[in-house]
Amino acid sequence: MTTLVIAEHNNQALNDATAKVVTAATKLGGDVHVLVAGQGVDAVAAAAAKLAGVSKVLVADDAQYAHRTAEPLAALVVSLAGSYDAIVAAATTVGKNFAPRAAALLDVQQISEIIEVDSADTFKRPIYAGNAIQTVKSTDAKKVITVRTTTFPAAAQTGSASIEKIGAAANPGLSEWVSENLTKSDRPELTSAKIIISGGRGMQSGDNFHMLDKIADKLGAAVGASRAAVDAGFVPNDYQVGQTGKVVAPELYIAVGISGAIQHLAGMKDSKVIVAINKDEEAPIFQVADYGLVADLFQAVPALEQELG
């Protein structure tokens, strides 16, 4: 059994998600190789080679992989797939984009967002916004899997895999990357932050989110949001936590002015400690909160900032 993990990175640094996917991949048994496809990715390859459990890193350094668009990346993965029993990627927007494309080209029914590996062919995955957990056994000879990274610990950095350069696959040339508008922030990324403070519609404006920023800065936290807050334009789309946004599981999640809809809970209910601040004591968010404060957020949040010193 040999598994190919597709690395998640930005050409400069390896994303933490990859170390978690490697942990899931080692649970399949057998060898784990990592594919780093990108442009100017020597540092990424070196970081991948350090992950415990990885025996080989394949590096495809080519302009067509610079943005990891689905068509060329899927073509590359398919060209390598003959040597592998399983292909595993993080359930990030990159993984969700290319993996099903590769799976279809291989005539494989992908298994999306696994949260547990029962055996090399049997996995647990959430359905219905995490309100049910399905155990599925794949009958395909080859597996294509995406991994929900919050449920797997990161592999240690104690490895020393070999690094092998490989050529690019033929570029399908179907699309062209034009531009990217990435949210700049000095705070930790949502999916790897230990503490998250999220705001909902109750925040009333983007300006009011600065109240949460101040607390985030004191706690070293990331700032998230509900869909309603994103839809209203208070914060950018990449803040959204939930069934169709980001799934997070920090040590501490503070929900401010968020009602607790099923779709929001789906993205944060595996957090270790949940705090809810809401003026409506009936809000469903209190049903999952370890500590609930029924209060007007416009009083409670500044008071919280003060109290944190």
Added chain:
Amino acid sequence: MKVLVPVKRVVDYNVKIRVKSDQTGVDLANVKMSMNPFDEIAIEEAVRLKEAGKATEVIAVSIGVAQSTETIRTALAMGADRGILVKSDETVEPLAVAKILKAIVEAEKPDLVVLGKQAIDDDSNQTGQMLAALLGWPQGTFASKVEFEGDKLLLTREIDGGLQTLKLNMPAVITTDLRLNEPRYASLPNIMKAKKKPIDEKTPADYGVDVTARLQVLKVTEPPQRQAGIKVESVEQLVAKLKEAGVIG
């Protein structure tokens, strides 16, 4: 330009589902069913293209049980021109759905297929990508803006770090994200009109697609439930509790 929109009948997003006690699945008896919310966005986008004079015809397709006709009728009431129901009482997995859609694309020759990014029942997020693969077409997933530039499609996508813009060759497959548009409610006259619009009925066999499941569902269980917590009286008490729990310094 002809536009094809696959629409799935799913448990309404407001319903809190229950897992069956024998662990064979989710209880769907007497549960409100609706069109997958992302597919409403897909229909809306297609209908807007038609209203803008860019699309000539919008075809809604649903694969599933007979009642999926209702989902197609909703799409027709929103402005789609005709429907195709591919009837199956078995669960059809994304790969098989994509194969059926590929056959429909080959028969109907649309220039654009607009799908939802994810069905909120299976949460797979696969079908559009798989269809694009099988057709050898480009894919624009998680779209928040769709524009045309000459014979290309300029598509803005929601990605983990923010937004990305791609230029796609046509024909293309796109999948919708939440902020692409706000779907309309069908008006009563349009609901009446939709009743007269044609719906073709087919089966997977008509398209030569084997829908045998590749994933065997061994069991479906409840997720672990969180313990009910406590209400704190003040911000001071909250901070004290969090320090006690060791989650803040």
